[in-house]
Amino acid sequence: MGTQKLLLPYNFTDRDRKAMEFTASAFAPQGDVEVTLFHAYLSLPEVQVQDREVTERLRGGMGYLQAKISELESDFQNIRDELIDRGFPPARVRAVFRPRKKEVLDAILDLHHRERFNLIVVSRRPGRIGRFFAGSLHTKLIDALTNVTICVVS
Amino acid sequence: MGREEKIDIDVFKVVSRAIAHSDSLEAMTAYLSQLLVAALGIKGCSIFALNPETGELEIIGTFGLRVSFLNKGPVLSKKSIARTLKGTPVVVSDVEKARVLQYPDQTRAEGIRAIISLPVVLYGQVIGALRLYHREVWKISDRDLDSLLVLAEMIGLAMSFTRLAQGLHAVREAVGGVHMDWLISRDEG
Numbered sequence: 001m002g003t004q005k006l007l008l009p010y011n012f013t014d015r016d017r018k019a020m021e022f023t024a025s026a027f028a029p030q031g032d033v034e035v036t037l038f039h040a041y042l043s044l045p046e047v048q049v050q051d052r053e054v055t056e057r058l059r060g061g062m063g064y065l066q067a068k069i070s071e072l073e074s075d076f077q078n079i080r081d082e083l084i085d086r087g088f089p090p091a092r093v094r095a096v097f098r099p100r101k102k103e104v105l106d107a108i109l110d111l112h113h114r115e116r117f118n119l120i121v122v123s124r125r126p127g128r129i130g131r132f133f134a135g136s137l138h139t140k141l142i143d144a145l146t147n148v149t150i151c152v153v154s
Numbered sequence: 155m156g157r158e159e160k161i162d163i164d165v166f167k168v169v170s171r172a173i174a175h176s177d178s179l180e181a182m183t184a185y186l187s188q189l190l191v192a193a194l195g196i197k198g199c200s201i202f203a204l205n206p207e208t209g210e211l212e213i214i215g216t217f218g219l220r221v222s223f224l225n226k227g228p229v230l231s232k233k234s235i236a237r238t239l240k241g242t243p244v245v246v247s248d249v250e251k252a253r254v255l256q257y258p259d260q261t262r263a264e265g266i267r268a269i270i271s272l273p274v275v276l277y278g279q280v281i282g283a284l285r286l287y288h289r290e291v292w293k294i295s296d297r298d299l300d301s302l303l304v305l306a307e308m309i310g311l312a313m314s315f316t317r318l319a320q321g322l323h324a325v326r327e328a329v330g331g332v333h334m335d336w337l338i339s340r341d342e343g
Contacts, residue, residue: 045168065217129206
């Protein structure tokens with residue numbers, strides 16, 4: 001069997017950390033697994049209103065938003081480093097940090113359709129009410145994909 | 155910060171469009187959090203749904219707060235700015251003088267100096283909370299507080315609508331997988 005391609009969506013929750021730890025403990029020793037660590041953040045809003053003062057104020061705030069996203073990207077790189085510390089060779093861990101316009105699900109499906117992963121390790125969204133309102137990512141993934149192994153870390 | 159007005163009709167238009175134009179609650183709350191942080195010049199914003207069984211506030215969308223702060227532990231409605239869950243907005247102008255915080259040390263370590271907590275209400279029931287975090291002492295004006303309360307009501311409606319839309323989508327998916335022969339009795343012909 002050739003190299004297995006594993007997708008690990010990561011959104012910085014405690015359960016995402018568990019999913020990362022599971023990925024490392026279960027797949028790093030195998031040696032033939034290539035991991036794509038993935039985070040899709042919501043694109044910064046495009047603001048255009050009639051009042052120039054408001055537009056300028058919002059644009060001023062965008063600098064802060066961009067700085068916070070850079071901070072998040074730095075945290076994300078630390079997760080990649082941790083996967084390497086836990087046994088994956090650096091050449092087999094890729095970190096993809098990119099903006100999205102729609103739901104996380106769409107960003108994951110888009111990446112999968114281009115790269116065709118064999119395995120997706122996803123965490124269960126914490127909180128029953130959160131899942132009730134915002135939906136369950138792993139359920140939607142299972143419904144949307146075929147011929148992919150999906151591990152759900154709860 | 156003094157009691158200057160920060161929310162005018164244009165800011166309100168921008169944030170309410172974010173609600174109206176989103177087809178997913180997850181994207182809407184994240185987008186709304188970004189806009190409120192930018193428009194008000196504050197540190198961060200979180201939108202929670204209330205779990206009525208556990209009393210826990212579960213984050214639906216957030217922006218501007220560090221991962222370590224978000225993962226500090228469960229946010230319990232009875233311990234964390236509890237009056238919000240009675241339907242009343244709570245203004246913590248200065249966290250140094252407040253006794254209503256569940257995680258005061260983590261709040262200070264995050265660099266938060268003021269918190270505004272607003273109930274998200276639907277049909278008279280509190281179903282969540284909108285929280286704004288500022289790095290400075292914040293004496294919010296009554297008018298801005300009123301505007302934020304209206305915004306929180308709109309979030310409640312959006313939460314209800316998106317859940318309904320998801321339910322309908324699930325029904326459509328389920329019915330779509332059923333063959334017509336299973337739905338129509340053969341005796342009818």
